[in-house]
Amino acid sequence: MGMAASQARYLGLTARKTNVEYEGQQVNQQRTALANESAGLFRRMLSLDAPVAPTQNDYYTDVYQYSDPTSSDGNVTVKDIRANGTSPETYTVDISYTRNVTNYACSDNQEISVFKSGDQLKIQLSNGTIYNLDETTVSQTLIDNLNKTANYPYGEEMNTGDTYYTFTNPTNGCTYYINATKSGFDTESTSIQNLALFTTMSSTETVNDTIENATLGESEGGIYNSMYWTDSTGNQRNVSLTPAQEYDEQGYNNAMDQYNVDKANYEKEIADINAKTEELQQTDRTLELRLKQLDTEQEALQTELDSVKKVIDKNVENVFKTFQ
Numbered sequence: 001m002g003m004a005a006s007q008a009r010y011l012g013l014t015a016r017k018t019n020v021e022y023e024g025q026q027v028n029q030q031r032t033a034l035a036n037e038s039a040g041l042f043r044r045m046l047s048l049d050a051p052v053a054p055t056q057n058d059y060y061t062d063v064y065q066y067s068d069p070t071s072s073d074g075n076v077t078v079k080d081i082r083a084n085g086t087s088p089e090t091y092t093v094d095i096s097y098t099r100n101v102t103n104y105a106c107s108d109n110q111e112i113s114v115f116k117s118g119d120q121l122k123i124q125l126s127n128g129t130i131y132n133l134d135e136t137t138v139s140q141t142l143i144d145n146l147n148k149t150a151n152y153p154y155g156e157e158m159n160t161g162d163t164y165y166t167f168t169n170p171t172n173g174c175t176y177y178i179n180a181t182k183s184g185f186d187t188e189s190t191s192i193q194n195l196a197l198f199t200t201m202s203s204t205e206t207v208n209d210t211i212e213n214a215t216l217g218e219s220e221g222g223i224y225n226s227m228y229w230t231d232s233t234g235n236q237r238n239v240s241l242t243p244a245q246e247y248d249e250q251g252y253n254n255a256m257d258q259y260n261v262d263k264a265n266y267e268k269e270i271a272d273i274n275a276k277t278e279e280l281q282q283t284d285r286t287l288e289l290r291l292k293q294l295d296t297e298q299e300a301l302q303t304e305l306d307s308v309k310k311v312i313d314k315n316v317e318n319v320f321k322t323f324q
Helices: 003-047 140-147 249-322
Strands: 060-067 075-083 091-117 120-125 130-132 134-136 164-169 174-179 193-218 224-230 236-240 242-247
Touching: 003 249, 060 236, 075 242, 091 140, 120 164, 130 164, 140 193
Parallel strands: none
Antiparallel strands: 060 075, 060 242, 075 091, 091 120, 091 193, 120 130, 134 164, 164 174, 174 193, 193 224, 224 236
16 A cells, blocks of 8 residues: 555545544543433433322311200201300201101103013013002001192192002112092003003101300210200200211312322323333433444454554655655
8 A cells, every 4th residue: 555545545544443433432422412301301200199099087177966756867967066156155067967868750651561460560661670469557647649740641739539559660669650540540450541640759868057155064074965956837846865976978078089180190290201212211221322333443444544553654764764
């Protein structure tokens, strides 16, 4: 290789080696940036607060109860007691209880058919369900309430002297009444008959009330054990109070719903961080591979530079020997 060619080759290799070194520096800077971003993701993960599921014990409240036949379960709950600041001291008390309610309704033009199974009269509704049908007597109170139904089907009111049949749906506890006298209901006919079905269904409702100016008695432990007040009818009431706990099921369910939302958001945040971290790691692995390639190329260039340098040195030595 001639002197000029060797020098040109040497310069080309030097330039290439410089470019490889520069690219290696760029790759290292990119890996450093990736490491910083990955560390940021890790710090972000550490800053997340994992949601904690609510415990039912946190949703029990200390209350008092007293017995009252008005309540469907026989108990009235005293939820809040507030001193009125009077002398002698009286209190304003919030109470709640459930009471049984009977709902009355009437459905016109219901297709039914009747048949006998042995001595038992049966009724079949249009949806195919079959019930035992029995003749019954009804109270004046029931008649009065049925006569008040919004879609009362007869031109004249029913009375206790009419003939009635009844059956009950065991699934929902709904009781049905048929006024055979007013409707012309025929228990001997197997043909479909269109007539009104009166219904009664029991349910419960929650009653919230406030007792004003109640007097409370305390035991030695500071626990209320009795309550005195005058009700809205002017009657004096005197009841014994029993400590109890009330479970706030709705509050617990709301807290559990919020926990499920927070848990889903937390898991999504963790999944997003993991996905981004994996993406960064994949990029870093690619850069690491590229850096290894640059290192290999750098070693090859250095080897060739050393070889070319030896050729140049040899050429220089030969030239100088010529002029000696």
